Structure formats: structure tokens, C-alpha cells
Amino acid sequence: MSAETTSPAGASDVTLYDVDNPAPVIEPPRKRTEKTPKSTRTNFELYGWLFMRLSGIVLVVLVLGHLLIQLVLDGGVSKIGFAFVAGRWASPFWQVWDLLMLWLAMLHGANGLRTVINDYAQRDNTRFWLKMLLYTATVFTVLLGTLVIFTFDPNIR
Amino acid sequence: MSTPTLDKHSAALDAAENTASHTIKVTFRIRRFNPEVSEEASWQDFELDIDPKERVLDALHKIKWDQDGTLTFRRSCAHGICGSDAMRINGKNRLACKTLIKDINPQKPITIEAIKGLTVLKDLVVDMEPFFQAYRDVMPFLITKGNEPTRERLQSPEDRERFDDTTKCILCAACTSSCPVFWNDGQYFGPAAIVNAHRFIFDSRDEGGEQRLEILNDKDGVWRCRTTFNCTDACPRGIEVTKAIQEVKRALITRRF
Numbered sequence: 001m002s003a004e005t006t007s008p009a010g011a012s013d014v015t016l017y018d019v020d021n022p023a024p025v026i027e028p029p030r031k032r033t034e035k036t037p038k039s040t041r042t043n044f045e046l047y048g049w050l051f052m053r054l055s056g057i058v059l060v061v062l063v064l065g066h067l068l069i070q071l072v073l074d075g076g077v078s079k080i081g082f083a084f085v086a087g088r089w090a091s092p093f094w095q096v097w098d099l100l101m102l103w104l105a106m107l108h109g110a111n112g113l114r115t116v117i118n119d120y121a122q123r124d125n126t127r128f129w130l131k132m133l134l135y136t137a138t139v140f141t142v143l144l145g146t147l148v149i150f151t152f153d154p155n156i157r
Numbered sequence: 158m159s160t161p162t163l164d165k166h167s168a169a170l171d172a173a174e175n176t177a178s179h180t181i182k183v184t185f186r187i188r189r190f191n192p193e194v195s196e197e198a199s200w201q202d203f204e205l206d207i208d209p210k211e212r213v214l215d216a217l218h219k220i221k222w223d224q225d226g227t228l229t230f231r232r233s234c235a236h237g238i239c240g241s242d243a244m245r246i247n248g249k250n251r252l253a254c255k256t257l258i259k260d261i262n263p264q265k266p267i268t269i270e271a272i273k274g275l276t277v278l279k280d281l282v283v284d285m286e287p288f289f290q291a292y293r294d295v296m297p298f299l300i301t302k303g304n305e306p307t308r309e310r311l312q313s314p315e316d317r318e319r320f321d322d323t324t325k326c327i328l329c330a331a332c333t334s335s336c337p338v339f340w341n342d343g344q345y346f347g348p349a350a351i352v353n354a355h356r357f358i359f360d361s362r363d364e365g366g367e368q369r370l371e372i373l374n375d376k377d378g379v380w381r382c383r384t385t386f387n388c389t390d391a392c393p394r395g396i397e398v399t400k401a402i403q404e405v406k407r408a409l410i411t412r413r414f
Contacts, residue, residue: 016195023196025276025284031343032287032294037377045380046409118381119341 029122048111055104062101086154095149102145110138180206183263185216187228188270190277198277202266209259213246213269217253230281237393240329244281245270250331250391272334274343288330291346295354295372300365316361323356323401325394332388332398344377348388348398351379355401358408370409379405 017023030036071077088094113134121127183205190198203220214235221228230253233239237255244253246269247261253269261267275283301310326349333339333347346354354373358366373379379402388398 017193019193022192023194025192025278027276028274028287028343029341031276032290034290037344037375039372039375041371041375043374043413045376045378046374046413049380049406050410115381119338119383122341 055108089152099149106142179208184266186266186268209263213256214253229279240327243329243331250335252393255393274334274340291350295350297353302364310362320356320359323352326352331391335387335391338381345381351402374409
């Protein structure tokens with residue numbers, strides 16, 4: 001009555017395993033044991049979770065407003081140039097807007113990527129180095145952007 | 158004289174034909190793994206004549222008893238209470254004893270495999286130890302301070318209602334083994350452990366809620382939940398698992414702010 005869909009299990013290596021010498025089973029990734037995970041007793045994940053929700057709400061306004069100004073109003077992308085940016089950054093309002101958008105978007109995105117890496121990178125070393133790369137890139141971008149916003153000189157030659 | 162006999166005979170025949178027409182031919186495609194034979198798991202087809210109103214567990218019994226005695230699976234009560242026979246049927250975690258064959262399209266082969274995210278020991282049997290370790294780690298028992306009362310600890314119906322949903326858990330692991338976060342990282346507590354923590358956190362008689370919240374506040378606690386709702390879909394007891402997890406999150410936030 002029974003019919004194999006694939007070739008019968010282990011037809012070729014049937015002599016390899018028997019009752020006294022069973023095949024290795026496949027362990028799930030990072031299985032929970034009595035010793036792990038170690039308790040850290042911090043609220044980092046709570047604040048991270050909360051930050052994602054709050055920054056997300058603020059970013060909806062900031063990013064959509066930004067896209068509207070840059071791409072739609074006053075002739076669209078064709079108006080964007082050095083003069084346009086210099087004109088906007090003359091006002092502290094747009095400086096704060098862009099600074100806030102830079103920090104929130106970068107931290108929001110970095111935290112999202114951090115959870116993706118935590119979820120999907122299986123080996124401890126891979127996770128560690130991927131996260132280090134992520135943090136380096138985030139810190140670099142945030143600092144560079146902040147520097148530009150604060151030291152922007154419209155009369156640069 | 159012969160007429161009644163004939164009548165009786167044809168009636169019996171009709172009955173036989175009727176019972177025969179109740180059964181249909183169903184193919185069960187089962188994921189087999191036997192470490193004593195091979196390190197590879199493979200699919201094996203079994204064909205059965207079975208009444209579609211029977212359950213998947215009845216089909217597994219028929220296969221084990223009549224066709225292949227080496228087929229290995231767990232079942233204890235066979236009536237949806239013990240939580241032994243959670244398995245992945247047509248790609249969804251269900252209890253074999255609560256799934257009717259007619260409900261899962263018997264025209265196509267019905268695939269049956271072990272639940273995911275736990276070590277398969279043989280065929281449909283998995284190592285539940287990491288699952289129960291997470292359960293033990295949330296301290297699923299009544300914690301109280303002070304002297305024991307001389308009579309039972311009373312509770313109002315409203316207070317009981319608060320955690321009624323999560324008392325229904327039978328620890329079958331259908332939710333935890335349907336969770337994509339748990340598949341990728343076994344350190345995550347998983348929905349079942351959080352449901353059983355919820356059952357005591359929101360119990361007015363219990364005084365260990367603070368401790369359990371602290372445990373679930375850690376990096377492998379409730380904050381890893383991505384609200385994919387796989388657990389709620391999988392739960393054979395109809396527990397709103399994701400809602401319970403969200404209530405624990407809310408309790409953690411309102412505790413702090």
C-alpha cells in the first residue's frame with residue numbers, strides 16, 4: 001500500500017547507522033537550556049520597543065513633509081540645488097527638522113536592523129560582527145550628518 | 158419463503174454498500190526520520206480507505222496498526238486535552254486528534270510532519286525539553302507571601318475572568334513551534350511560556366507577578382515578539398495568544414511609566 005515519494009530512506013548508506021550507532025539529530029538553533037539565557041535585568045529592550053513606536057509616529061510627519069517639500073511643491077525635484085538647501089538651512093526650523101529626521105530615522109532603522117540580525121544571524125560571531133558593522137555605519141552617518149547641519153557654510157568656495 | 162431472505166440479503170448488501178461509499182481514498186504524506194536507519198528524513202506516502210469524518214489521528218492509528226508499525230508519534234488522551242499529538246498537518250500546526258479529515262481537503266495528499274523548531278527524535282516525535290525549560294523559567298505556579306489562609310483563597314468572578322483565556326493552555330507546543338522567532342532563536346521564551354506567565358501575572362491571588370514581569374522584560378522575553386499571529390492561528394484551544402503577549406507588554410510599560 002505504501003509508496004515512497006523519494007528513494008527509500010538511506011538506501012545507499014543503510015550500513016552506516018544502526019541501533020547502537022544512530023545518526024546525529026538536528027538541533028534547533030541556540031536551544032534553550034537550564035543555563036541560558038543569562039538574565040541581564042535591564043530595560044534596554046523595553047526602551048528600544050517604545051522608541052520604535054514613538055519615533056515611527058514622528059517620522060511619518062517628518063518624512064512625508066520632507067518628501068512633499070523636496071519632490072512635489074514648487075516645481076518638484078528640478079528646484080533642488082545648493083542654493084535651495086542653503087536657503088532652507090538659513091532657518092533654524094528646517095535645521096531642527098532635518099536634524100531630528102536624521103537622528104530618528106538612523107536610530108529607528110539601526111534598531112530595526114539590529115532585531116533582524118538578532119533574529120536571523122545564527123552564529124554568535126556572525127551576529128557580533130554584523131552588529132558592529134551596523135553600529136559603526138550608524139554612528140558615522142549620524143555624526144557626519146550632524147556635523148554638516150551645524151557647520152554648513154552657504155558661502156563655501 | 159425465499160422473498161424475505163432475498164429482501165434481507167439485499168438490505169444487508171445495501172447497508173454494506175452504503176458503509177463502503179462512506180469511505181474515500183486518502184493519501185497521507187508523512188515525514189519519516191529514523192536515526193537508526195539514516196540521517197536523512199524523507200516523505201513516505203500511505204493510502205487509506207477512510208471515512209472523511211474520522212480524525213487525522215485515526216488515520217495515523219490505521220497506518221501504524223495495519224500498514225507500518227514503525228511509524229512513531231505521540232498521543233495520550235486522543236481527545237484534545239493532553240496536548241501530546243501536536244503536529245504540522247498540511248503546513249499548519251494542529252492537534253491530530255482534533256482535525257477531521259474532511260476539513261483539510263482529502264482530495265489532495267495530506268502532509269504530516271513533526272512540529273518545527275525542536276529536535277526531531279523519530280518520525281513525528283520531537284524533544285520537548287527546551288519547550289518545557291522555557292515553561293519552567295517563567296515560574297508557572299502560585300507565589301504568595303505571608304501566612305497561608307485557613308480556607309481557600311477566594312476570588313471574584315471578575316478577577317477570575319481577567320486571565321480565563323490563558324488557563325486553557327494544554328502545553329501542546331503548537332504555538333511555540335509555529336513562531337518564526339522561535340524557529341530562528343531557541344533562546345526566545347516562545348508564546349506558550351508567556352501565556353502561562355500571563356495566567357499568573359494577572360491572577361489576583363498571586364504575588365509573584367513582579368518577578369515574572371522582570372523575567373519577561375529581558376532580551377529574550379516579550380519584546381522579541383513580532384506579532385505575526387502564527388501562535389493565535391495555531392492554538393487548538395483558541396487562546397488569543399498574541400493578545401496575551403501584548404497584555405504582558407502593556408503591563409511592563411504601565412509598570413514603568
